[in-house]
Amino acid sequence: MTSSMICLVLGLPQVQQPARLWALVAVPLLVALYLLALRRRNRTGMRFPNTGVLGAVLRPQSQWKRHVAVAMALCSLAAVTYAWARPMGIEKIPRERATIVVGIDNSLSMTATDVDPTRLDAAKAQARNFISTLPAGFNVAVVTVSGHPRVVMPPSTDRATTERALNAIGTENGTAIGDAITISLQAIKEAPGGASKEPVPAAVVLLSDGGNTDGSDPMTAANAAASAKVPVYTIAFGTQTGYVDVDGARERVAPDTTLLAQIADRTRARSWTAESAGDLKSVYQDVHSSVGYQEVRKEVTARWAFYALGFAIVAGLGVVSMATRWP
Numbered sequence: 001m002t003s004s005m006i007c008l009v010l011g012l013p014q015v016q017q018p019a020r021l022w023a024l025v026a027v028p029l030l031v032a033l034y035l036l037a038l039r040r041r042n043r044t045g046m047r048f049p050n051t052g053v054l055g056a057v058l059r060p061q062s063q064w065k066r067h068v069a070v071a072m073a074l075c076s077l078a079a080v081t082y083a084w085a086r087p088m089g090i091e092k093i094p095r096e097r098a099t100i101v102v103g104i105d106n107s108l109s110m111t112a113t114d115v116d117p118t119r120l121d122a123a124k125a126q127a128r129n130f131i132s133t134l135p136a137g138f139n140v141a142v143v144t145v146s147g148h149p150r151v152v153m154p155p156s157t158d159r160a161t162t163e164r165a166l167n168a169i170g171t172e173n174g175t176a177i178g179d180a181i182t183i184s185l186q187a188i189k190e191a192p193g194g195a196s197k198e199p200v201p202a203a204v205v206l207l208s209d210g211g212n213t214d215g216s217d218p219m220t221a222a223n224a225a226a227s228a229k230v231p232v233y234t235i236a237f238g239t240q241t242g243y244v245d246v247d248g249a250r251e252r253v254a255p256d257t258t259l260l261a262q263i264a265d266r267t268r269a270r271s272w273t274a275e276s277a278g279d280l281k282s283v284y285q286d287v288h289s290s291v292g293y294q295e296v297r298k299e300v301t302a303r304w305a306f307y308a309l310g311f312a313i314v315a316g317l318g319v320v321s322m323a324t325r326w327p
Contacts, residue, residue, distance in 0.1 A: 012082070014088050015082070015085040015088065018085060020081070024078060027074050027078050068318050069315050069318030072311045076309075076312040076315060079304050079307040079311055083301045083304035083307075083308060089298060090297060090298075096139065098139065099140070099200055100131075100139070100204075100287065101155075101204045102143070102207070103143045103180050103204060104120075104123055104124065104145060105120075105207060106169050107173070108172075108246065109211055109244055110123065110208075110237070112243060112244050114243075115237050115238060115274055119238050119242070119274075120171065122274055124169070127207060128166065130283070131159065136157065138157070140157070141155045141156070141191075143184050143187060144172070144180070145177060145208055146172035146173065146176065147213070147215070149176055149179045152165045155187060175208070176214040177208065177212045177221070177259070178212070178215050178222075180221075181204065181206070181221035181224070182216065184230075184232075185204075185230060188200050188202040199228065202230050202287060203230060203232075203233060204230060204231070204232040205283055206233065207234075208235075209242075209253065209255040212259060219266065225266075231264075231268055232263050232264060232266075233269045234263055235271070236274065237255060239254075242255070
């Protein structure tokens with residue numbers, strides 16, 4: 001039987017150095033030696049001609065004290081050996097659950113230059129500024145809004161990694177706003193501590209020109225967000241005169257501000273244009289803080305060293321009690 005199987009059978013945490021557990025063999029060996037010593041002691045007791053004098057001189061020792069002292073010493077040895085093997089336990093770490101999902105429209109229409117320098121670059125800059133104002137404990141996720149939306153950054157408090165993911169977004173074909181909202185709702189469930197029965201306090205900030213071309217109906221997704229009590233704030237980028245050049249042909253790409261306003265209204269949120277967005281603090285101020293717990297594997301050597309210390313103290317008290325003839 002391997003050391004890992006022993007831990008599994010005994011219900012003990014797994015260890016990083018299972019080979020060191022073989023030192024536990026010393027415990028049953030010492031138990032056997034102790035029992036052998038007790039047996040020999042009972043067979044070869046000292047004889048005195050006058051047992052009355054012996055009883056007056058020596059007070060009888062309590063056998064249970066000796067047994068307890070030995071048992072505690074062996075338990076201390078077993079615990080310190082287990083600590084030496086570096087056990088790994090599960091610790092519940094408190095994590096902020098509040099999550100903000102930033103949706104960036106990266107469709108070809110976002111390359112229009114009617115917003116300086118382009119709609120996409122302006123949206124990224126607006127997103128960076130907004131993320132920098134969020135409380136440090138809030139989780140931020142980034143979702144692309146193209147014909148095939150995806151999560152490019154799961155909920156995290158790592159602002160540097162989030163910004164790199166944001167900056168790396170390039171253009172893609174199509175715009176599926178409904179699918180992007182659905183994926184944003186799924187991303188919220190990935191927030192640390194999101195396994196709690198209570199819904200994760202969250203909001204979605206959608207930066208887009210609103211021209212939906214693919215995927216599911218945006219208003220159906222908005223209804224799902226409203227049912228989940230996740231407001232979807234929208235920021236419309238672009239002007240009515242915006243255009244892009246595709247295969248040598250110039251195409252008008254006026255923003256669909258009506259659709260974005262309807263999504264925000266359906267989810268009890270607000271909608272802005274790129275020029276009027278300004279301070280977005282109202283987005284996260286309405287998202288209440290909520291702390292959940294995430295299970296993390298962590299070394300618990302100190303815990304077992306503490307157990308060993310406790311056993312050693314009890315064993316020491318037993319030895320001192322016998323040596324000083326306490327009652």
